[in-house]
Amino acid sequence: MNLYDKQKILKLRSQGLSYAKIAEATGIPKGTVKWFLTKNATERDEPKCKNCGKPLKITPGKKAKQFCCDQCRWEWWHKHRNLYKPKKTMTCNFCGKVFSYFGKNRKYCCRACYLRGRYGSQ
Template sequence: MAINEQTKSEIRALRLQGYGYRKIAGEIGISRDLVRNYCKTNALDGLGSSLINVPRCANCGKAIEVKPTGRRRKYCSDKCRHQWQEATPLMHEHSCTYCGKKFTSPAKVAKYCCHKCFERDRFWRKEDVQMVMEYIEKEEPVPNAPGWIKKLINGILDE
């Protein structure tokens, strides 16, 4: 008899709470041997009470061997770490300092939405200054100006 995914997750949850094979089998309504075999193949065997504080892989739930030194591991292997990162990508919201466009990036700190904006902000040219001056003369907001120019203009216009 095969165990479906819901039953597997129930077994895992009860086992991690410290339940024994017989008690899990009674709760779920399947044989003790099925529970025991599933637990043995998924590193959930041993005394139920000993599983409560064992560190588990964030991806597959297998027990992680605790080493006496170093930081605490979150994954049992690099393969699990990659699978988890692909399944749950962490994206951060940013605003481009050059064009002001909102964008997402996996980096915690990002200033530009693209390389073109980086180049324009970093390497400002004289032609661009003339364009800014035209906008100032028209008393219109300056689009696509570097942040330091915008701050300078705002400082001048506020006075």
């Protein structure tokens, strides 16, 4: 594990990722990630609100919270909800390029292709 890996692990951990997720993202075995983080336990490991970064109180015996308040939870999901939308992929009917999009079904990658494909102008 080099310095770059270590920084990456710490960064991912500070974003609240689990050992398993960090292992997955970095390709480093979970055991190594856990060992490294236990050894390097710093304030970064203190739970912080994912939205505002405010340190969270730990209630022993309760599941760790991710947000300091409902307002923060709402704001965070509002900001990140696009990340969780299923992405669809499609081959452009005009140029054949594979593109991805959200929401309503599309047949063309862009407006220019849509116009050319639909009205046949060059």
